[in-house]
Amino acid sequence: MKEKVQNIGMVKGIWLEFAIAAKSMREDTGLTQEQLGQKLLPIATEEKVDAWESGRKHIPILQFFFICFICGFTSGKSIKSTINKHHSNKK
């Protein structure tokens, strides 16, 4: 029954949008899949996070909201330091 519901086009569309949003948020924060997985509760492996982001597995709603919370409160300092390191390495 659950699989039948999940195969309806509109439901697939919802999960796809969640997957795209989760990937975009993670990249915006500058975290790797492994780093994000370590911060989730329960901890998710890199393969699981990759499966969620590619749409192969449906991301649980609570985990999605947890990702929103983690990415939202991860400071941009990690991104800036990564970019600054990249520029200094180039020089």
Next chain:
Amino acid sequence: MLELIDTLLIDIVWEWSYNYYVWVFLYGTLYIYVIIFRRVIAKTLSPFSNFFRGVYNNYHFTKYEGLLLLVYSICLTASFIALVEMKLYEYSIIKSWAFTKYALGCVLIPATIIEGVLILKVALKKPVVSMNNVSIVSEINKRNNITQSKDK
């Protein structure tokens, strides 16, 4: 656009008395729908406008939008609890509406303030993207992973 419609219809909705929270709940789901399905809406409207084509091609879901989604979901949950409570009160199943009276305001007021701040942050933030519309940070992380694996 949604805020404008909400503001215009508020006087009509106030007259619904107990059913006011039905409107609050349904409108909350509409806000969440628009955030989640922004890409799909832009894709549908892209044949008609260059603006929507640009939105679709440069789609980027920022972390602040994720937080906004979380805030709206919390507000939606609180609105749903208020709706259920008011309906139970309307049909005399319960004698008081304590959550709506005391707790709903405590949830919605800070949520509204946080929502305003987040909308400003979303409006002012530039996404960190390269010319190929790929996140610079993810490119850097990929290169770092490649160099680390080579070192090993």
